[in-house]
Amino acid sequence: MTQTIQAVRGMNDILPDQASLWEFFEDTVRDWLRQYGYRNIRMPVLEKTELFVRAIGEVTDIVEKEMYTFVDQLNGESLTLRPEGTASCVRAAIQHNLLYPGPQRLFYAGPMFRHERPQKGRYRQFHQVGVEALGFAGPDVDAEHMVMGAQLWRRLALPGLELELNTLGNATSRGRYRARLVRYLEGHAAELDDDARRRLSSNPLRVLDSKNPAMQHLIVHAPKIADDLDDESLQHFERLQDLLRNAGVDFSVNPRLVRGLDYYNDAVYEWTTTRLGAQGTVCAGGRYDGLIAQIGGKPAPACGFAMGVERLLALLADASTAVPARAPDAYLVHSGEAAGKFAWNVAEMLRDKGLAVVFHCGGGSFKAQMKRADASGATFAVIVGDDEAARSVVGLKPLRHPGEQAQVSVEEASGIIRSPDFSTT
Helix, strand or coil, X not given: CCCCCCCXXXXXXXXXXXXXXHHHHHXXXXXXXXXXXXXXCCCCCEEEHXXXXXXXXXXXXXXXHHCEEEECCCCCCEEEECCCCHHHHHHHHHHCCCCXXXXXXXXXEEEEEXXXXXXXXXXXXXXXXXXXXXXXXXXXXXXXXXXXXHHHHHHCCCCCCEEEEEECCCHHHHHHHHHHHHHHHHCCHHHCCHHHHHHCCCCHHHHHHCCCHHHHHHHHCCCCHHHHCCHHHHHHHHHHHHHHHHCCCCCEECCCCCCCCCCCEEEEEEEECCCCCCCCEEEEEEECCCHHXXXXXXXXXXXXXXXXXXXXXXXXXXXXXXXXXXXXXEEEEECCHHHHHHHHHHHHHHHHCCCCEEECCCCCCHHHHHHHHHHCCCCEEEEECHHHHHHCCEEEEECCCCCCCEEECHHHHHHHHHXXXXXXX
């Protein structure tokens, strides 16, 4: 017997019963982004590997361990399935001169790919909504992004999400801090794990992001970057906090929050929850003023964030969020040769009126078809037999509220279906 082929581990099917929650979330997000003036951009899922090495950082976990990378057999070029969206969005903005007319507010949504051990809230194919503000110096736009997050959680009725905030300072501040951190870590070399020793010379700030329990005592007592901020960085961070307080957004400053990508500077932040276990970060981002030039564009400030869709949907499911029904307006049942031809026209006429109509396929008795109609969740059954076809009328039967079946014209049926409180008797 041929073995059944299964989906790749960590890459999940989204089934119809699950998709209604995804659609509700996506519709809510699109409306929310439109209200803040963000426009959609769509990038390919496959990029040149060099883009992510240059943008994310060669010694990050993502580039070193997690990327799906292969050599294109046609031209020998190294290609990678995108592990995150910011680098691709910035690449597209540079390639198509999107910043020429001025700053841009952009968003994208879709799958990302990382080769890691699948667990709840962490998958090999996962989905993100990314929001990028290119060409804005801030800190007002940084604050806008965090206010947007707070607004979305209210719309989705998701309580308990907490905002953690930190600053990495500008390049000058970070250089001073880097030297001080290296001295501290070198003084505790015996306590460093292999990853920390490897990163000590290339990217010591990433040591602070270690999840190794044996490293936590060392990390807790490490120098704080706040002590090395210059006036420019300090003013940016203080102004950001003032804007958040003025907007009524609660936050806490976490001096050890560094994020896992090399391109960040100044403000970084995470929205976290305690309801998802180890995968508690559901939205994160920050400022990346050097990335556009780093990829090859004209220097310009920028910031952005990304939301983990699967993690937010897990919170919505846990909260038993009421999702609007996606049932059809009507289910059209029919029996007889003449009825079948007329029923096709009826279905299209009702759809032309903006109604969602499921046309029964596969034959069967009226009784069997009516069972299908009821199971579909439709508000009405539209019934066509040869007698109705001969008279160019339909039978209309309410399925979700009291009322008797009535014979009406297609035009009348459309009006009744649109106003289901209108009696058919």
